[in-house]
Amino acid sequence: MVISKTPLRASLFGGGTDFKDYWANSRMGYGTVLSAALDMHVYITVNKKFDDKIRVVYSGNELVDSVDEVKHNIIREALKITGISKGIEVIYMADIPLSGAGVGLASSSALAVGVLNALHAYKGEYVTPEILAKEACEIEINRLGQQIGIQDQYAVAYGGFHQYRFYPNGKVSVNPVIGEHNVIETVENNLLMFFTGQTRDSRQILKEQSSTIVDKSGMLDELVEITNRIYSEAFRADRIHMIGERLDYAWQIKKKFATGVSNEVIDEMYFKAKKAGALGGKVLGAGGGGFLLFYVPEENQDSVREALKDYREVTFKIDPQGSNIIFSD
Structure with missing residues (x-):
């Protein structure tokens, strides 16, 4: 086994x-x-x-x-x-x-x-x-x-x-x-994840996204630049909130990728979280449902949880291991 x-x-x-x-x-x-x-x-x-x-x-x-x-x-x-x-x-x-x-x-x-x-x-x-x-x-x-x-x-x-x-x-x-000492742990602690209550068949979203990649290459180039900048600059004690700010900016780009990436439920959750103190966030995966991830400074987390109390929060940590064999006999 x-x-x-x-x-x-x-x-x-x-x-x-x-x-x-x-x-x-x-x-x-x-x-x-x-x-x-x-x-x-x-x-x-x-x-x-x-x-x-x-x-x-x-x-x-x-x-x-x-x-x-x-x-x-x-x-x-x-x-x-x-x-x-x-x-x-x-x-x-x-x-x-x-x-x-x-x-x-x-x-x-x-x-x-x-x-x-x-x-x-x-x-x-x-x-x-x-x-x-x-x-x-x-x-x-x-x-x-x-x-x-x-x-x-x-x-x-x-x-x-x-x-x-x-x-x-x-x-x-x-x-x-x-990152600098304890910065990765701080980033991990500042990420909150909530389930929208919706699942979706992502195939149509991904099909539209795939078929328009050439037309959206400029936006994708910008996402490459944002990712590189986050990797090289954000994991310092004096810069980590840049992660939340850039998440917000990148989410505005992602919503333009395909019809259905966002919807009324997602938009309302996002608005409530931002108003309560989240610096930024995004839908995980193709969009249209599933989980919303937010970057929230510790002092604002109780307010964001209250604002999204109708949605299930899922706590997590970063797993340092990838796929591995845990039993072999």
Whole structure:
């Protein structure tokens, strides 16, 4: 038996610049995001089955004779990539509801990375975070045709708090966020996350965003510049509130990416939080629902919580680890 544990993630800056149509042709020379892994996880258990059948358990329960019969598309393609064709059980659990796709925490990519890690380990193979991320991209983008970027797969594979850069030659650099003493902890403590109560099918938003990348390249260039500036300047004791201010500015840009990124509920939550003392924030993921992340100085946090008391707050810490094997026997 093998069990993998893979974090979810919160993307702070640069979302949209991780789409291939942007970073493969960017005048900036790359796309870049600033992303943090969260102590909320996807767990994959893999076990040898007594017979030659394949059993897959998630919100559904499948028992089939061949890989091609597996209906869960990500797990099916992970089995194919790792060359496992029979006699196995794959069980998927998570710290968020399995029906919680569309909440903006990269649960699909965490599943892809986590199941690949578990299946490789089951075969006695160690694979690097880079390989896990690349194989997850192969599944989600190339095999399943999802119109998404590549930041999520890297963020959940590597974990921690990093700036990722995506280059036209396909290379990805991973640079840890380094701050002055206690600054990272202060930033972590100043980030508050609230659930909008809405989930959404992000495919239409992502389809529109993907189809208009060339037209919006100027805005994406600006997001690259903001991300670079945050990485190089903001993690100092006298500059950390710059994170909140730039989140607010970047959110105004993101709302122009596609119809449905924001809505009345999100706009009202954002207005209330800003009025109560949040410096800035954003919707996590493609938009349209899921979670809102705010940067709020400590002295204003009680006021923001009161303003958003009708919405569920989800507390979190930054998880320093990426996808890892927590049990193998």
